[in-house]
Amino acid sequence: MAETGAKKWLITITVILCSMLELVDVSIVNVALTDMMGNLGATLNEVTWVVSAYAIANVIVIPLAGFLSETFGRRNYFITSVMLFTIASVFCGLSTGIWELVFFRFIQGMAGGALLTTSQTILVETFPEKQLGLANGLFGMGVVIGPTIGPTLGGVIVDNLSWHWIFFINLPIGIIASILAFTYIKNQATYIKGKVKKSIDWTGLLMLIIGVGSLQLVLEKGNDDDWFQSSFIISFTFIAAFGIISFIWRMLTQANPIVDLKVMKNRNVAVGTFLSFIMGFGLFGSVFIYPVFTQQILGYTATQTGELLIPGALLGGAMMPVVGALISKGVSPKFLVPIGFIIFGAFCLMTSTIIAPDTSESAFFWPLLLRGFGMGFLFLPLAILSLQGLKGRDIGQSTGINNMMRQLGGSFGIAILATYLGNKAAQNRSVLATHLNSNDPKVLARLQSITEGLIAKGTNAFEAKQQALGVLNGMLTEQVYLVTYKDVFVSLGVFFLVCIPIIFLIKKVKNIEPMDNLSMH
Incomplete structure (x- = not known):
């Protein structure tokens, strides 16, 4: 009541x-x-x-x-x-x-x-x-x-x-x-x-702990341990696969499962849950990638970086009741979710255009505000989708699965973006390094200019030459990461736009009776 x-x-x-x-x-x-x-x-x-x-x-x-x-x-x-x-x-x-x-x-x-x-x-x-x-x-x-x-x-x-x-x-x-x-x-x-x-189904509980716990461990430690170059990661990947497959089989064959996966038979619930995974990917992934860029490239402190994110987060929170009012007036979540994905994709693409060695804090304001605005159109409609057509205890089951998938989406997002960032940086470095030919007159002139500047400040010729090479390498590294972060944000934006057609799998629900669906026995 x-x-x-x-x-x-x-x-x-x-x-x-x-x-x-x-x-x-x-x-x-x-x-x-x-x-x-x-x-x-x-x-x-x-x-x-x-x-x-x-x-x-x-x-x-x-x-x-x-x-x-x-x-x-x-x-x-x-x-x-x-x-x-x-x-x-x-x-x-x-x-x-x-x-x-x-x-x-x-x-x-x-x-x-x-x-x-x-x-x-x-x-x-x-x-x-x-x-x-x-x-x-x-x-x-x-x-x-x-x-x-x-x-x-x-x-x-x-x-x-x-x-x-x-x-x-x-x-x-x-x-x-x-x-x-x-x-x-x-x-x-x-x-x-x-x-x-x-x-309590103790076997099912054990399979859940082994499967999901090992998967989360692989996602948390994979990038640090160079993924499948590590016997530790390989071992826990197999353990995770065994645990998850065993858990799913157990839950589908038990009369009273601890996690009732049968709720996923409802197409809208299944689609809403999968899209929550995608939302988690973007929500936690973007929160991860922004601080890495601002602190690694721009030299911001943790506090400065956090302050950049707050206005967008507050707008996203403020949008929740607004979107809730739209749904209460009959606007279908099916029409709101694409808006959220389009806005989030636009945020990523817009961010890629402002990345530079001297990007100011004010330049981040509008893209991050756009991110918050887009999140407002995602969370609530997806939550409603994951509850449509369910009754009684199925509500709690679906809510748990939905929240787990959002958290796992965030873990996948951080792991994939961290790995992509490292691999893409190595790839971009090999491409940009080809332009630093020691016989190129422009490169030689730049190196000579830096060397002469260091000598003018009192450094001897030999040390000046070595330091100039270090400066040139630092400039190359900076350019590599600038190009790489642009690539990451473009890829993330395209990913969200590509996911939009999934929304058309949602079935139209003629009459949604929320409290009937949410009543607990």
Whole structure:
């Protein structure tokens, strides 16, 4: 039953806070890794497990959220997850060793994955039928804004306090959220009292952990370990394939599966879920590639980079209720999703045109604003598509699968773009280097000019010649990466435009009755 008055908005604030906490913590640690290395005496390879452990735990738990909510009661599961997330955050901040931190990050990721899916379901149940679009829109604000403000918030905290405080700030928010959830969120009748042990398919759960966990591990570590040149990556790729295939077979043959994949028989749900994967690719991939470019090429700080992303993220969040109102008035998601893909493609192509050695911060404003505007047309319509035609427990199952696919899409996006960036840079370097022929008069003249400039500053002739070669190599490297980043953004833009025809697989739904579909038994 939907809530009204102040209670409805207190529940709304609670679940949005919790979903944002989870998503902020996905990226907030990225800017603190260097400080953690120095403070904990960890290597670069060791400290990256702080990010990987959270992501792996996240992607394992998210598809289980529907089943666990049914088993233990949504309110009980939600409150326990908030408290566990808060406690794990405190222990992360108190960690004195790298593997201690990695362990508590894994626990934090398990609790955070539960918050993401459960928050969305609670929010949808809190609003009346005619405000379904608004409910999903409010949740979408957290999904779009959370990953974007994470690096900015992390940069500010690390610059002014220490890396420990990126975890400690979760404590007051977690306490407030726990109290509000305990006071206002109602339990659902899905609680299977006394049947917990009988209901759990331990084999299926093990296959999920092995399959999805190994896949996430491969995506997190693949680029660092040179992909299939590494026996570690090859081994876990086979383990992931075995686990996922076994898990799918198990879920399709069990009478009471922990993740009901049969919801994918609904074409709109399947298409919406796949497009959520594509959206995750773009959302997390673009958040990854922008900081790499601005910090590596333009020399921006983490805080400066984060500040660039905030206006677009806020616009994307503000667009959610607007798009929700359009859907409530009868505008089909089938017509809104292509707009989002076109705008996002335009953002990527527009960005490729402004890349230069001296690109100013103001030049990024309009492209990033366009990105946020486009995201507003993607999240909510795809969320609605993933729920159309479903009833009862299928809603929680579909929401979990949808959120997992979006997270996996982000992991694939980061892994693929990082690999593409490295390979394309090597390819472009070999092409551009052919123009640096030592017999070319222009190259010789440029080298001579740099050498003479260094000699004029007091450097001896031999050292000046060596330094001039280094300067020339630096100029080549800069040009290589400028060309490469242009290529990356063009490729990403074309990719989104090419995906548009998939939307035409969506079937027309004559009458959508949101609250009938969202009722829980």
